[in-house]
Each structure stands twice: as C-alpha cells, then as structure tokens.
Amino acid sequence: QQQVKQSPQSLIVQKGGISIINCAYENTAFDYFPWYQQFPGKGPALLIAIRPDVSEKKEGRFTISFNKSAKQFSLHIMDSQPGDSATYFCAASFRTYTGRRALTFGSGTRLQVQP
C-alpha cells in the first residue's frame, strides 16, 4: 500500500507550458515533503522541498503548493523546457524515534516537454 499517491503517471507538455504533478498522503506524521528529479540513467536528486507550515514554496520556475487540510501537495513547473524532461518523484518523510528520517516516495511521473 503506497503511502504517497502520485498522478499523473506520465505527462506531455509543450515548451513554455505549465507542468503540474499532484500528490496525496494519509499519514499525518509526515512533516517534510521533498520532490526529487531523475534524468534517464541517473539517480534521483533533490529538486525542491516544503514543510507543512507554509502553503507555497518557489524556487525559480519550480513551485510547490501545499494544502495541509486536504493532505495534498503539487509541483508546478512554469515555462517548461525540454531540459525539464525527466521523472519526478514526490516524497514524504517524518523523523523516527531513532532520529532517522523515514522517506516514502510516490510512484513517479514521467514528464516530456516537447520543443
């Protein structure tokens, strides 16, 4: 059973358009929500992250919107570029009693930005 549900599975966007990827969670213990970006043949890398005490975080063309009451968060990529073509994973984590952050990933969204 996946603790973080991600949609859509794949997304095709024209260059300059807005890409939107959505995630939902159930576990209210989650207190940190990162997004990872993975290019073909590479490992995932942290893109942007948010804590639930804010509703939005923006870094350049990438924005996370967070709705705590609905237990949903989304990634918006403005002015999407072909170089943004990658697989995007949302994730959620909480700190365990040992101090380690337990991280759970969504199923991933393959984004293709067409020139």
Add this chain to the structure above:
Amino acid sequence: NAGVTQTPKFRVLKTGQSMTLLCAQDMNHEYMYWYRQDPGMGLRLIHYSVGEGTTAKGEVPDGYNVSRLKKQNFLLGLESAAPSQTSVYFCASSNLGTSTDTQYFGPGTRLTVL
C-alpha cells in the same frame, strides 16, 4: 568528490546465482540506504544503515542481505537471485543531524535475473 558511487552499473544473473552490489560514499555520511526502483512503484527501501556496523530492514527486505563494515561502504547481497529481483537498484546516503536529511543517490545498478 565523487559523491555516491555504485558498482557494477549493469549485471545479468541466472536464477539461483548470487552477487554483491557495492555502494561507496565520500561525504562522511552516517546513513546509507538501498532502494529498488520498479516501473509504477517508485523507490522502495530494501535495507538501511544508521552507522558503521549497523543495518536494519526497510519496506522490502526479503531475499536481500546487507553489511556496513566501513562507514563509507554499504553492500547489498543477493544470495539466490530470482526473476522478481530484476530491477534498478539505487544506493543513497544522508547526513545525521541536519533538519532535512537530504538523500544523495548513486547512478544505479540495472540487474536482470533470467
């Protein structure tokens, strides 16, 4: 500074064979992780380690063993490979004590079990 490296990059095994995947990190991180990535499943945690000499089970540990004899290395073993273990395996590491514990991933090992 190489970050997280994984050996080998590709491997084909026959059912029942064994192998060891090696992960090395040069960031002096305390935590290390092994994930498997399957289509439509995201990344699932196999085993992890919170320090040299310690290991613990993750979400999907069956059929795998791990060892962390040195802080910089984390080994993943398959004693008797099965076709269900065909996957891409990622190692990651993170630092103890940061507020976010960002995980840094290696480039992955693509394993096919025939």
